[in-house]
Structures are given as C-alpha cells and as structure tokens.
Amino acid sequence: MNSNLNFKLYYKMKLFREVELKIAMEYSSRKMRCPVHLSVGQEAVSAAFSQIVRKNDYAVSSHRPHLHYLGKGGNLKRMISEIYGKKTGCSSGKGGSMHLIDTSVNFMGSSAIVANSIPIGTGLALSLKLKNKINVSYIFFGEGALEQGVFYESVNFAAVKKIPAIFVCENNLYSVYTSLKDRQPEKRKNSKMVEAIGIKSFTCNGNNVFECYKIFNKAKQYVSKEKKPVFLEFFTYRHYEHCGPNKDDNLNYRPKNEINSWLKKDPLKNFTNNFTNAHKQKIKILDKEIQKKIKDAFEYAKKSPKPKLSDLRKDIYA
Numbered sequence: 001m002n003s004n005l006n007f008k009l010y011y012k013m014k015l016f017r018e019v020e021l022k023i024a025m026e027y028s029s030r031k032m033r034c035p036v037h038l039s040v041g042q043e044a045v046s047a048a049f050s051q052i053v054r055k056n057d058y059a060v061s062s063h064r065p066h067l068h069y070l071g072k073g074g075n076l077k078r079m080i081s082e083i084y085g086k087k088t089g090c091s092s093g094k095g096g097s098m099h100l101i102d103t104s105v106n107f108m109g110s111s112a113i114v115a116n117s118i119p120i121g122t123g124l125a126l127s128l129k130l131k132n133k134i135n136v137s138y139i140f141f142g143e144g145a146l147e148q149g150v151f152y153e154s155v156n157f158a159a160v161k162k163i164p165a166i167f168v169c170e171n172n173l174y175s176v177y178t179s180l181k182d183r184q185p186e187k188r189k190n191s192k193m194v195e196a197i198g199i200k201s202f203t204c205n206g207n208n209v210f211e212c213y214k215i216f217n218k219a220k221q222y223v224s225k226e227k228k229p230v231f232l233e234f235f236t237y238r239h240y241e242h243c244g245p246n247k248d249d250n251l252n253y254r255p256k257n258e259i260n261s262w263l264k265k266d267p268l269k270n271f272t273n274n275f276t277n278a279h280k281q282k283i284k285i286l287d288k289e290i291q292k293k294i295k296d297a298f299e300y301a302k303k304s305p306k307p308k309l310s311d312l313r314k315d316i317y318a
C-alpha cells in the first residue's frame with residue numbers, strides 16, 4: 001500500500017469527498033443559489049479517472065459533474081466560484097453546479113438534461129479521429145441516461161465510425177427516487193446490451209478505486225490499440241439525496257438494508273483502512289494539504305465578484 005499510486009488515489013478520493021461535504025455544509029448559508037447534485041459515495045470512479053486521463057483528452061458530464069471536472073484537472077477555485085455564481089467561476093458564474101465548462105483543461109461541458117452531453121462527447125471523439133489525434137473522449141453519465149434514445153444513437157454512431165470514445169456509466173441504482181427495477185428490465189445486463197450494439201464493454205466494482213483504475217487503464221489501452229470505442233459500467237451508490245446537501249433516507253424509497261450494505265462498501269473508508277500505521281503520518285500530511293486547498297478555494301469564491309449585468313450576453317454561441 002505504500003506505492004505512489006495508492007497515495008495519489010487516496011489524495012483524490014479524500015479531496016473529492018471533503019469538497020462535496022464542504023459544499024453540503026456551506027449550502028444552508030444560501031450563498032450558493034444553484035441546485036447541487038453531490039457525488040459522496042461515488043468518488044472512486046473519478047479518482048481513478050484522474051490518474052489515467054491526459055491533458056489533451058476530452059471529457060463531458062451530466063448534472064452530477066463536480067468530480068468529473070476535478071478529475072479532468074479542473075481548478076477547484078474556479079469550480080467553487082462557479083457554484084457561488086461568481087465571475088471567476090469556470091463558466092463565468094453563469095452556469096452553476098450543473099453547467100461546468102473549462103476548455104483550458106478540455107472539460108467540454110456538463111448538462112442538466114439527462115443524456116444531453118452524450119452526443120457532444122461522441123462528436124468530440126469523431127473530431128479526434130478526423131484530426132488523427134491519439135487522445136480519447138470520456139463521456140460520463142448515470143444509468144438513467146440509458147433510458148434516453150440519444151444514448152443508443154451515440155453508441156451506434158461510435159461503433160460504426162470506430163471513434164475513440166469511452167462511455168462511462170456510473171450506475172447508482174436510482175434515478176431521483178425511482179429504483180432501477182422499476183425503470184429497466186430485471187436482470188438485463190447493460191454491458192451485454194451495449195456489446196450487442198457493437199461496443200466492447202467492461203463492468204466494475206465502483207467502490208474499489210484500484211479496480212476502477214485498472215478498468216480505466218484497460219479501456220484506454222483498448223481504444224488506443226483497436227481504435228474503437230468502449231463502454232464502462234461502474235456499480236456505485238450515492239450517500240446523499242439526489243439533489244441537495246442533505247440525506248433523505250427518511251423518505252424510504254431505498255430499503256434500509258440496501259443503504260447499510262452499500263455504506264459498508266464506502267470506497268474511501270475501505271481504501272483508507274488498507275494503510276498501515278507506518279503510513280498514517282503521510283496520510284495526515286495529505287489530509288492537512290486537502291483542508292488548506294478547500295479552505296483557500298472557498299475563501300477565493302466568497303471574495304470573488306459577481307458577473308456584471310453587461311456580461312449577461314457574453315459567451316453565448318447559439
């Protein structure tokens with residue numbers, strides 16, 4: 001457990017968890033005026049992604065994009081500023097939590113409309129192929145996006161055109177309050193379905209950061225070698241409500257035993273337990289660094305100016 005990679009994976013998971021918890025804590029002061037979809041419990045996927053993705057790869061995401069943006073190398077100060085609606089935000093304070101975009105790190109956008117960014121990420125993959133680039137386009141979405149027609153159009157297009165797209169599905173079993181079993185045929189394997197459309201697919205335990213790392217690595221190598229797209233499905237669970245800073249287990253739409261069994265698989269807790277006492281000192285140093293980084297980002301965001309009314313029509317392309 002003392003390899004550099006393990007510390008890097010720990011650092012990212014812990015940073016991601018603490019950022020989301022800080023947003024949750026500050027939310028009640030009513031200075032963040034956009035809805036927030038937190039990824040507490042789902043950190044392993046983005047932490048692993050952060051160690052595989054390259055600067056010139058593209059990424060797009062959904063309504064739950066914080067950790068994908070940070071994983072892609074996005075700037076924490078700019079993300080927190082965006083959530084506070086400030087001019088220094090990555091979308092100039094006009095997008096909010098669900099509409100992060102930062103072309104300086106090739107994070108090409110996220111959208112509140114379920115599945116909306118999938119064709120954009122697919123188009124980016126096509127552009128990479130047309131320009132003979134070695135890079136790939138990562139397309140993040142929840143399993144709810146598999147209930148939208150554009151997912152199938154995009155996967156079909158990617159298969160036919162043999163483009164470097166990595167479709168990343170974080171399957172957390174719920175679309176808002178509705179369980180997977182009420183939305184998709186029981187026992188259907190999404191990976192098998194996507195394979196039938198013509199794309200190589202891998203599934204992965206989304207609570208094991210090292211497994212996630214291995215799958216991202218495998219996917220990247222497959223796309224580079226075969227020049228074809230890949231579909232990845234990570235099984236994971238959100239610890240907080242669908243949208244907002246609270247827990248909503250009192251609503252009883254998720255069975256108690258299910259919640260408890262997933263909480264026991266907490267990706268950060270379990271990974272941290274693997275470090276021996278000899279590494280605790282290093283972990284302490286990393287934790288301190290993380291707290292400072294988050295404190296600085298929130299102070300920066302709070303102090304930053306709001307966009308001016310005259311900026312309202314800037315950055316509009318259509």
Ligand SMILES: Cc1ncc(C[n+]2csc(CCOP(=O)(O)OP(=O)(O)O)c2C)c(N)n1
Binds near residue numbers: 113142172174
């Ligand atoms: C086209 C569309 N339909 C419905 C919604 C309302 N909505 C917002 S998030 C969401 C749940 C999506 O679930 P999933 O894709 O699995 O992502 P998760 O929230 O679980 O991360 C829904 C139905 C929407 N934003 N867009």
